[in-house]
Amino acid sequence: MEVFILGCGGMMPLPSRHLTSVLLRREGESFLFDCGESTQVSLKRLNLKWKKISTIFISHTHADHVTGLPGLLMLSAQVEREEPLVIIGPPKIAEYIESSRQVLDMYLNYEIEVREIADPSVPQVVMQGEDFCVHSFPLYHSKVCVGYRLEENPRPGIFFPEKARELEVPVGPQWAELQRGNSVSLPDGRTVESHQVMGSSRQGSKFSFVTDTLYNESIPKEVKDSDLLVCEAMFDSSLAESAREKKHLTAKQAGMIGRKAKVKRMGLIHYSPRYGDSELKTLKIEARQEFPDAFLCKDRMSLNIANRD
Numbered sequence: 001m002e003v004f005i006l007g008c009g010g011m012m013p014l015p016s017r018h019l020t021s022v023l024l025r026r027e028g029e030s031f032l033f034d035c036g037e038s039t040q041v042s043l044k045r046l047n048l049k050w051k052k053i054s055t056i057f058i059s060h061t062h063a064d065h066v067t068g069l070p071g072l073l074m075l076s077a078q079v080e081r082e083e084p085l086v087i088i089g090p091p092k093i094a095e096y097i098e099s100s101r102q103v104l105d106m107y108l109n110y111e112i113e114v115r116e117i118a119d120p121s122v123p124q125v126v127m128q129g130e131d132f133c134v135h136s137f138p139l140y141h142s143k144v145c146v147g148y149r150l151e152e153n154p155r156p157g158i159f160f161p162e163k164a165r166e167l168e169v170p171v172g173p174q175w176a177e178l179q180r181g182n183s184v185s186l187p188d189g190r191t192v193e194s195h196q197v198m199g200s201s202r203q204g205s206k207f208s209f210v211t212d213t214l215y216n217e218s219i220p221k222e223v224k225d226s227d228l229l230v231c232e233a234m235f236d237s238s239l240a241e242s243a244r245e246k247k248h249l250t251a252k253q254a255g256m257i258g259r260k261a262k263v264k265r266m267g268l269i270h271y272s273p274r275y276g277d278s279e280l281k282t283l284k285i286e287a288r289q290e291f292p293d294a295f296l297c298k299d300r301m302s303l304n305i306a307n308r309d
Contacts, residue, residue, distance in 0.1 A: 001026045001205055001305040003228060006042035008297045010212075010234055010248075010270040011064055013037050016277060018299055019064045020270045022230055023048060024150065024207055026132070032056040033148060033209045033230075039068035040075055042300055051079045055127060057134065058089030059211055060145035061096055070100045077109050084111035088127065088136075090120040090144045120146045123222060132204065137222040139213035141247045147213070149223060152204025155307065156181060163197040203308045208263070211270045214244065215253040220260035227305045229258055230297065233268035233283045251283035255290030267297040 002025045007018030019036025023043070030052040032039070043050055050072065059065055069087075076085060087097065094114040100106070117126055117136055127134040132152045139145040159179045169175065169192055174184040181194045208223035211232040223229050233251035235243045243250050249257075251268060258266035268287055271280060280296050287294035 001207060003207065003230070003303040003305065004042075004046055004048060005230075005267070005269065005297045005299060005301040005303075006039050006046075007036045007299055008269045008271060009036070009064075010232075010272055012273050014273055016299070017271070017273075018042055019067065020211060021068060022209060022269070023053070025052070026150075028052070029054050031134075031150065034059055034065045034211065035068040035072055036064050037067040040072050046300055046302070050076055051081055053085070054083060055086040055088060055134075057126075057136075057148050057209075058087065058093050059139070059147065059209070060090055060141060060143045061092045062141075062143055062212065065212070066093075066096060069097065070104055070106070073097075073100075073108065073112070074104070074106055077107055081110045084113045086113045086115065086127075088115045088117065088134075090117050090146055092116075092144075117146060120144050135222070138218070139210065140216050141212040141214070145212050147208065147210040147219070147222065149206065149208045149226070151206045154201045154204055157199030157201050160197055160199065164192075167192050167196060169197070205305050205308060207305060210257070212247070213249060214247045215249060215256065220257050223257065223261045223263060226261065226263040227265065227308070228303060229261065229263040229266045230269050231257060231266055232270040233287055234270055234272050236282045236286055239272075251286040251294075252290060255287035255294055258287075258291035258294060263291075265303075266291055266294050267301075267303070268294060269297045 004023040006021035009017035009019050018038035020034050021036045021039040022033040024031045121138045123137040125133050126136045135149045136146040139147050177184050178194045183193045206226045208226040208229045231254045232249045233254040234248035235250050284296050
């Protein structure tokens with residue numbers, strides 16, 4: 001999996017910082033998490049194909065997380081697409097999209113399928129793929145808000161060709177059957193089981209996205225063991241009261257989530273515009289008090305999530 005930070009700002013865009021948006025690319029398919037203003041600018045600069053975006057996951061309907069949607073929807077009409085664009089989010093996302101279409105008189109030559117999460121207060125599977133699923137879970141903001149976790153199914157173990165040869169399994173289709181977890185029958189009447197030539201199954205990778213929330217002990221449980229957690233760090237601790245009032249995380253609280261969840265990597269995102277680029281180090285220092293490897297996300301940063309052994 002590859003993750004591209006399209007924008008990492010909160011509240012308002014800055015000359016060097018677009019509003020929050022993250023793209024995850026997996027097996028040739030792309031998933032967009034939030035769509036802040038200027039999302040399409042970063043897509044263009046990174047040469048990422050918006051036609052490949054199959055699903056957009058929206059955390060909530062505050063402006064700095066959705067203002068890039070109308071432009072992206074109209075831009076997508078410039079390319080042919082056969083599959084519908086799926087948009088998933090909490091209540092009101094359908095109303096926002098429909099009103100934008102009507103007011104802007106959008107020309108769309110493709111289908112949009114909007115799926116509202118009926119009860120965002122309950123953790124649930126909101127998308128089921130062939131070998132992965134996406135979960136939503138409640139966040140605690142001034143508006144109904146959810147986080148997301150994309151989790152791959154366990155992958156087959158390593159195939160050992162030498163073991164297949166020792167068992168006299170002919171090279172060809174039967175090897176493929178064994179790798180798919182099936183047993184095969186040999187001409188001499190023997191049956192070879194998949195586990196005889198395969199290693200133990202391996203865990204799939206996990207990506208989590210958390211933004212705009214008060215700290216809550218449920219959040220580390222939802223993002224536990226993520227290979228990459230992209231997490232809001234709106235304020236430093238000197239503004240903890242403002243964070244509570246506006247229902248946002250401080251960088252130190254973001255670090256606490258990473259530490260308690262035992263994530264492998266954590267990138268900070270959704271910074272207040274009060275922090276210039278040179279001042280963001282304050283947020284990194286505070287987050288690292290809890291999670292020593294926390295790093296600052298930057299616009300158009302790319303990150304790889306390797307398969308687990």
